[in-house]
Amino acid sequence: MLQLKSADDLANYLKHFRADNIVNDAEFIRKHLVPDAGTWTVLGQSYGGFCAVTYLSFAPQGLKQVLLTGGIPPIGSGCTADAVYRACFEPIIHQNEKYYRRFPQDIEIVREVVNHLAESEGGGVPLPSGGILTPRGLQTLGLSGLGSSTGFERLHYMFERVWDPVIAPGTKKQISYYFLNAFEKWLDFDTNPLYALLHESIYCQGASSRWSAHRIRAEDGGRFDAIQAAKEGRPVLFTGEMIFPWMFEEIRALRHFKDAAHLLAEKKDWPPLYDIASLNNNKVPVAAAVYYEDMYVNFKLAMETASQIAGIRLWITNEYMHSGLRDGGGQVFDHLIGMLNGKKPLF
Numbered sequence: 001m002l003q004l005k006s007a008d009d010l011a012n013y014l015k016h017f018r019a020d021n022i023v024n025d026a027e028f029i030r031k032h033l034v035p036d037a038g039t040w041t042v043l044g045q046s047y048g049g050f051c052a053v054t055y056l057s058f059a060p061q062g063l064k065q066v067l068l069t070g071g072i073p074p075i076g077s078g079c080t081a082d083a084v085y086r087a088c089f090e091p092i093i094h095q096n097e098k099y100y101r102r103f104p105q106d107i108e109i110v111r112e113v114v115n116h117l118a119e120s121e122g123g124g125v126p127l128p129s130g131g132i133l134t135p136r137g138l139q140t141l142g143l144s145g146l147g148s149s150t151g152f153e154r155l156h157y158m159f160e161r162v163w164d165p166v167i168a169p170g171t172k173k174q175i176s177y178y179f180l181n182a183f184e185k186w187l188d189f190d191t192n193p194l195y196a197l198l199h200e201s202i203y204c205q206g207a208s209s210r211w212s213a214h215r216i217r218a219e220d221g222g223r224f225d226a227i228q229a230a231k232e233g234r235p236v237l238f239t240g241e242m243i244f245p246w247m248f249e250e251i252r253a254l255r256h257f258k259d260a261a262h263l264l265a266e267k268k269d270w271p272p273l274y275d276i277a278s279l280n281n282n283k284v285p286v287a288a289a290v291y292y293e294d295m296y297v298n299f300k301l302a303m304e305t306a307s308q309i310a311g312i313r314l315w316i317t318n319e320y321m322h323s324g325l326r327d328g329g330g331q332v333f334d335h336l337i338g339m340l341n342g343k344k345p346l347f
Helices: 007-014 019-033 049-058 081-102 105-119 135-139 153-159 179-187 195-198 212-218 226-232 253-268 274-281 299-306 329-340
Strands: 040-045 063-069 286-291 315-316
Touching: 007 195, 007 253, 019 049, 040 105, 040 195, 049 274, 049 315, 063 153, 063 329, 081 105, 081 153, 081 212, 105 135, 135 226, 153 195, 153 253, 226 329, 253 286, 286 329, 315 329
Parallel strands: 040 063, 063 286, 286 315
Antiparallel strands: none
């Protein structure tokens, strides 16, 4: 993508990478590269599930069966991003509370780090790649840290090594290179910029997102203001699966894409991703694992969509989080296959 120097050219290129064209590509492969394969069974985890529902909407003739794991999208018209983030903030706060109950010692550590960053020159400290770590950037560790089965532990272990040891008397406390390097590897935007560039567009049909997460966060009355929380002695809340415009300034790997990101955020003429009439008349067998405490795919919104997919069979569980397919893949897969094949009874 670095070959495209114009923000307009880059935005026009990136608009082709959503679920509608992923389905088009899949159908091309099915028809022309493996023409003897016939219809196929697809497994959609997370955003893969969003793509599978798009597949059900526009090319159900290519599908034999569909399995969804933590991947039932909101399908309302316009841009559903605002509804998604309004629904997600409370579960994110709940996950923060669970994290601090498990590791109460981190309440003070995180506050201390926030104060250190806020008081540093420029409002943050340099990252190894050339970006800057700020208090609001620190909060984005919740994207992976709060929503998976091992995320709490990974996050805690990072904060165990957040400070360089002071070995010379009078030396000022410094955030460790280990922590700064781990922060950048945690986000992985240097190798996965599409995630940041197109994240909110996955909710858009004929309307723009206008940096939805950024706007909805501002409505929250300061609960997610890290500097204010640290000053008031409150636990600093991590954010969830959200992309903010300032990330394209503070994260060096994203700076080249800043103008294109703004164009995509303002784009209004996104083509449709779902066809509710088609889903209402669905004939393809579908089974879905819906995780009750899924931080990424809101349970209530997922259930609203499920009510629009004819014949869908749901396995609702709090045994797994969003990472259920990774944590217990065999059990999850077998359960869904059993539902599709009639081996799991209807309840």
